[in-house]
Amino acid sequence: MLIVQITYNHLGARQIHRNTSNSTPHDAPSEPEARQEGFVKNYFTPGRFYCVETICAPCGVVIAWAKFDKAESPTNILNFLANVYPNEPSRPDYICIDKACQVLRTAIANGSWETTWKNTSRFIVDAYHYQNHRTEDYLCRKWCNPAPLNGSAPNLVVVAEDSDGQPYYKRAFNTQACEQLNAWLGGYETLLRRMTVDNFNWFIHTMLIYHTQSILHKQAYKAEKSQGQGEEEMDDDDIPS
Numbered sequence: 001m002l003i004v005q006i007t008y009n010h011l012g013a014r015q016i017h018r019n020t021s022n023s024t025p026h027d028a029p030s031e032p033e034a035r036q037e038g039f040v041k042n043y044f045t046p047g048r049f050y051c052v053e054t055i056c057a058p059c060g061v062v063i064a065w066a067k068f069d070k071a072e073s074p075t076n077i078l079n080f081l082a083n084v085y086p087n088e089p090s091r092p093d094y095i096c097i098d099k100a101c102q103v104l105r106t107a108i109a110n111g112s113w114e115t116t117w118k119n120t121s122r123f124i125v126d127a128y129h130y131q132n133h134r135t136e137d138y139l140c141r142k143w144c145n146p147a148p149l150n151g152s153a154p155n156l157v158v159v160a161e162d163s164d165g166q167p168y169y170k171r172a173f174n175t176q177a178c179e180q181l182n183a184w185l186g187g188y189e190t191l192l193r194r195m196t197v198d199n200f201n202w203f204i205h206t207m208l209i210y211h212t213q214s215i216l217h218k219q220a221y222k223a224e225k226s227q228g229q230g231e232e233e234m235d236d237d238d239i240p241s
Contacts, residue, residue, distance in 0.1 A: 048193070052204060053080060056181055058173040060215045062208045067201075074099065074106035082116065091120040094156070096175050098129035101140035124156070126175040147171050184211065 049067045053076075056062045064084045068076050077097065085091040097103060100123035107113035107123075117123075125133060125144045133140050147157050149169060158172045188207070192200060 052185075053077070054178060054181060054208070055081075055084060056178050058175070058177050059219065060177045060181065060211070062181070062212045065204065065208060072099075074103045075110070077103050078107055078110075078112055082112070088120050091117070093121060095121050095123050096126050096146065096178075097123065098126055100125045100144040101133065101137060104139065104143060122153070124175075126179070127171060128176055128179060146175055181211065 049069050051068050051072050052065060053068055053072065054062060054065045064080075066080050066083075068080075077099075081095065095103075104113070104123045107117055123144055124146045125140065127146050130144075130146055133144075135141065145153075147169070149157060156172055157169050159167050160170050161167055185204075185207070188203075192203065195203060
């Protein structure tokens with residue numbers, strides 16, 4: 001089973017913006033300038049992309065990222081997902097995102113749910129944002145619940161035991177991995193907001209590679225340490241009494 005999470009971070013990249021029409025009233029040219037034929041005004045204050053969208057696994061490994069220039073709309077999210085997962089074998093079982101119910105509604109409305117996602121994936125809201133979604137939203141509560149207790153998604157909820165040996169339900173996956181990645185990237189926000197587009201792309205890509213390599217290194221260390229402890233226990237059992 002594969003579960004991925006998608007989220008955004010408001011990190012801006014500078015770009016020269018040329019405005020040739022429909023100026024806002026505040027920036028509208030004076031009347032003599034407006035009468036000049038072919039008037040073009042350059043604004044050297046930095047325009048910015050709306051957000052950086054990332055997809056990562058529950059362990060924190062980054063799978064893909066993209067810049068959204070105008071909005072984090074459900075349509076843009078679906079197009080991003082379709083580009084990352086172009087065929088059925090590559091698509092994850094669960095896609096966790098804060099606005100999963102909106103994405104699901106849009107997918108149903110534009111037909112991509114039937115043609116692309118219905119047979120492979122389910123959209124769920126991450127645990128942090130789910131508590132703020134409306135309780136009367138039937139579609140969200142029915143299909144986007146990150147921890148349903150009715151048995152509809154046994155892979156999302158497992159039974160564990162507390163220190164007293166009493167069973168309790170807990171989420172099987174960390175649905176906050178992308179939010180944790182956002183918190184880490186947020187430390188570079190001031191630096192990123194002053195970069196050109198090319199430098200911004202290089203820096204984000206490099207830092208996400210570094211982050212992924214760090215996660216993989218920690219996983220390998222934990223696996224090696226766990227294997228070593230298992231061998232020690234086995235050796236102890238082999239010692240004759």
